[in-house]
Amino acid sequence: MGRAEERRARQRGGRRAAPKRRSSRAATSGSVGAEKSLIRRLFTWKKILGAFLGFCLLGIGAFIVLYMMVEVPEGNADAKLQSNTIKYSNGDVLVRDGKVNRENVELAKIPKKVQLTFVAAENKTFYQDSGVDLKGTARGLLNTLSGKGKQGGSTITQQYVKNYYLTPDQTITRKLRELVISLKVDRQKSKDEILEGYINTSYYGRGANGIQAAAQAYYRVDADQLSVEQGAYLAALLQAPSQYDWAVASDYSKKLVQQRWNYVLDNMVEEGWLDAGKRADMKFPKPLKPKAEAGLKGQKGYFVKLAKQQLVKQLMANDGLTEDEAQAQYDKGGWTITLNIDKKKQAQLEKAVKTQLTDKLDPDKREVDKNIQAGAVSVDPKTGKIVALYGGADYVKHDYNNANREDYQPASTFKPVILAAALEEGAETQDGDKISASTIYDGTSKRPVEGSDIAFDPENEDDTDYGDVSVQTAMNKSINSVFAQMGVDVGMDKVLDTADKLGMDTGDLKALPAYTLGTMGASPIQMAGVYATLDNHGKKVTPTIIKSAERNGSQVEMPDPIGEQVISRETADTVTSVLTGVVDDGTAKTSVRDNPLRDGQEVAGKTGTSDDNKSAWFTGYTPDLVTSVGLFGENHAKPGQAKMYGAGGFDRVNGGGFPAQIWAAYMFGVTSTSAEFDLDTDQGAAVEPSYTPTQTPSQTATQTPTEEPTTQEPTTEAPTTEAPTQTPTQTPTQTPTQTPTQTPTTRPPADDTDPVDPGLGQ
Template sequence: MGRADARKARQRGSRRAQTERTGIRRFFTWKKVLGTFVGLCLLGMAGFVALYMLTEIPAGNAAAKVQSNVYKYSDGEVFARTGQDGAYDRENVSLDKIPEKVQKTFVAAENMSFYEDEGIDFKGTARGVLNTLTGKGKQGGSTITQQYVKNYYLTPEQTVSRKLKELVISLKVDNKYDKNTILLGYINTSYYGRGAAGIQAAAQAYYRKDAEKLTVEEGAYLAALLQAPSSYDVLNATPTNKKLVMDRWNYVLDNMVKMGELKQADRAGMKFPMPEPVRADPGLKGQTGYLVQAAEQQLKVREKVDEKQLAAGGWQITLNIDKKRQQALEKAVQRQLESKLDRKGNKVDSTVQAGATSVDPRTGNVVALYGGADFLTHQVSNATRTDYQPASTFKPFIFAAALENNSETQDGEPITANTVYSGKSKRPVEGSEIPFAPENEDNESYGDITVQTAMAKSVNSVFAQMIVDVGPKLTKEVALRAGMRERGDFGEVPAMSLGTMRASTMDMAGAYGSLAAHGKKIIPSIIKEAEHKDLAKIRPEALKDAGGLQRETADTVTSVLQNVMKEGSGVNADSGEYNAAGKTGTSENNRAAWFAGYTPRLATAVALFGQDPKTGRQVSLTGTASAGRANGGGFPARIWRDYTLGALSSKEKAAQFDLEVRAGADFRTPPPPPPTTPPPATETPTQEATTPPPVTDTPEPPKYTPPPTRTPPGDGGNGNGGGNANGGEGGGDNGGTPPDPDPGTDPDPGTGQPGGANQGGDTVGKPGGNVNGGDGQWPPQP
């Protein structure tokens, strides 16, 4: 044997040895893999043919399943029924009653190949089946025929078997009926939102006209709505959804041009047809509509209930709303706000919108909600809307982030409640690539102050520096862990320290509830239980043991926020009858004013929003009730106090915070001696050095020695008091005269007016005892 033959023999032996070692080629050859694939394809085709032969077009069921939804308080008492004569309005119209161009808008929106296809989109359906199997929900494309089949012949459940039935029935429907019949069926059975199924009901709901009078622009909007009916209702949509529906409306009209149904010149001149306001069901008056709306929103967004299935009815929905607390909240808003407004005669008063959400921190249940004066006249819920900034109510989460991450100042000092920062107004932050120098309220400088004092006085310059020390990104992460929600761009910049993100009162009630729950993350739930005979019972989870904050972090923040209510901007929320912690907030240009706070048993966020009733544009609240600046320590704090007093039982009022705080964070313990840096000349110390009182376990907090007071400015705003026990709010822009030394004895609120103030903080003096209360002092001077 030659050398070449020997080498070949060795190579053959090596290959045989390798094959014997692995054995993989004995089982997986390209011929076997290809054969298996072809076999599976043939088997799948055979199965599909068999399914096609055995499946018949079922009878239409869209109208047969329409019934009421029933809504109950937490104790089972029914407070609302929707759709008593059918869960949604529906009236079929013939094709000749729908303008031809309007018909084509639906084709342009959903299925440009509708007139040429066989009724199905294999690629889109395969994508839908894959998304269903992988748990990604109802993504994937469908033809108009498939959507009509789903609407009229099947249920909206997302299962593989339902998707295969849809495919088979769509083929049969396309084979049996002409395209015009299918298109008409689709237009007549689709759900458009506002309780309207079918184009005739939609035309009336959105444009107060019959379908035959719709314009192309209006038809394009109705066609665009079908992708997300409630979310795309432009009058009630979030800013993000408004942009999305506008983009989709333009998409529909651009496709009309591509289809040859519109001339480009005509398309260029078209303007968006703004729909008419919602005509609410009279049975949803007052707060009822807001409660129903919040429940449906949670079912659709969080619990993934199909919108049309919810509209079709058959649900028994029990809310966590406590009837007693709900009534207490409504009365508090009426007494502390609405009774003081002149909505018809005062231009500013007509713009005021109030919202509130109250949560039980032990469970995460939403126990009370205030969405506005009346759902019949204002369908955007002020409790759940997310288009306003929470302002300084965000500051506690900056401090929480510092504690959670063991952050240090620029000088390397640990950040605690007694850490000293410069309170100078417009002080540029150090250590940031992004320049930022925020102004304090009234442009007031405080010199060197502790974090605890800065929280009480809501000093912007301190928290701007703190968020740089901690890091905006880390601060955002902690805020989200505490229960805040990322609504669009949260903003990871120093200016985030002013609370420039968007949030709802439900978001803030949940986040503050997490602090009350010692750091356990709360995702507020208004739904206690939702039942439907064809679906599994829904019981949402609201309180999570994981994913929140460390207990010591939450409890330390609570201790600092208790001080805010004792001698800071939240004094108007403190009644002395309960233990509480909280924070005020006033947004840029005074467009929103907040108070968010909690007792051991109740976490509540109250807000006022300025909104032009005609345009919906955000406007300033300054001048509300013929007063000055409407800050968080005013109307929101007083509403919060009134509600909390009425909502808590005697036992609940006596509940104590069981706190595990870091050293020096207990607000009852005096801070260390002041720094050596001399205070500004504008501040006159009035307090003599005393021996620090011991910390006791008594439920009643000890009396406080008055803190240093500012020399009162000259002429200016009025306190909101006037010879009564509750006194009033401190002055603003122009200051005010010193308070009367007699705090008064009248238990009712006074009628004096607060002065204005600049954006950037919420420092409010404790009530004076005179209508000229000005900045005020606390305690009242003897």
């Protein structure tokens, strides 16, 4: 046996011969070994792997079920809300009206590099990923479970889903739904659609929702005019809008937002979306200071309210919607409405009201001055456009639109309608003479009207008897007894029919002789439409404030403001010719004819003052513009109409005073001095003037009484026909500058506590 074999034998023998001893330590070691052996048997790598795979399969199965069960919902209501953008006729933004300051814009209208600033800021892999960031979502779930709150990491798709389809709530359920919906949205929509939705639904601070509102809020430009530098700032804002707003940011926050801005642009260079040389030349674009929200103050609210009324009416006509449905369509927002309002003319009208009325009222000195309300509207007779409008001193303080209210009498501004009806119908007097501008009528005060089934004997102003006068003179001096008789000669049903054709809302008015004195309700807009139709040679003019209205690229078809021929050209032109006499030799000569601002403009018009001095009017026109101005006594302390006697320190407010002065101060600054009436008539003052023009205008017009209302006891004779459904509550009275000419009707004066329905004309 060799040595090696001996050594091995000894070793084997030695181990076999070694004594076996058991100690307490050995016993303990054996027990632990047994336990370890059991654990190894229970948790083998195969079992662990199997459990892991089983868990994964269970999770996958649960996710598949969740994927199948969760549908892409409709967008939430708040995310769909937009503001309505109201613009002047030249495209300048007037106001954004709505609950949410948002105006969606198509992605194609936003510069491509500006689009990419948002991708570089939020999700560089946006164009390659499947719409989700599993690692970021898992981190967000863990943070939510641990109570750490909101964490970043979501893709643009996920943020869009959260903004548009879900809510910002930090819950496990919401995060899981976000994951599933994001996957589905990524499959259903293009990347451009998702990016467009994201930048239009994100909040940028300063009350701005969406990129268009943000571009205006921070840089006063539309989204399509943003530079790359500006776009990078807006993209950087989304991380912390309030903290990163330059106007309120601390020095530290300003440093952070600039770092974020640099991060965005550097990412663009890294991705090849921006030239490195151009990037190096870019400077941080400091945003402008926040602009105070103008809201609906001043005249803006009146514009918006009227535009909404006209748009809702058209939506009802075009789409067969109910009024509630049409209102809901407007309130959803997203409308871009361009008005016909001309900024220069609007400024001139507001200035005229201020200088000719507001500056002359002193509410601290005279209680009645608190009751004075002005309303005015200016219309282009060739297009029907409302180019200027005055609804009241301030919409937020007085939301009744005085330009559109119908609860006050137009008084003697209605007389031209009676003449138009007489001419159009070829009417004759009781003696069989055809009515024309030269027809002779008896102007005796309180003369009973002949041919009327209802006893009617209106008093002229100051009970003045004029004797035999021509229709032209009767219009100049606004003689009640003449037009009361003329209305009956024509037939009051035909007079009201003509009024309706010309644009007044005659509704269910009974054919009463009292209406010859303009005792129905009418608004400045209606009266401007009537006179614009006369100015437009008898073609119907319906004043409209809307130039265009579109939403989501779809244009609303608005009706043509210029309609058909409703009265003959000869009739319209004859009335215009007669109305030049009111200005040149009648109740408006002091304020209009002799106004130093007049520079040769040809003018036609009519004054009006209602019973008890509750309203006063001047509606007049040049060849190129029509304007109706009304003053209304509105009780400031309680609902109701109020008398205006004593306002401005004068005995009364009449049509030839404040209204005509406002009219002249406005019109003679915006109308053509060379335009001429092209009249197809051989009648009236424009053909045969009843005065000799002077070369030098008189001094500035003053508030001289030109229309003097008087009162008269009501007649005791009962009417022979059924009482009207609409009883006139006021009667107009007018006086000329020199000789009184008009008195109220036989009805008693209306009480100044008569209620005013706040809904009328609104």
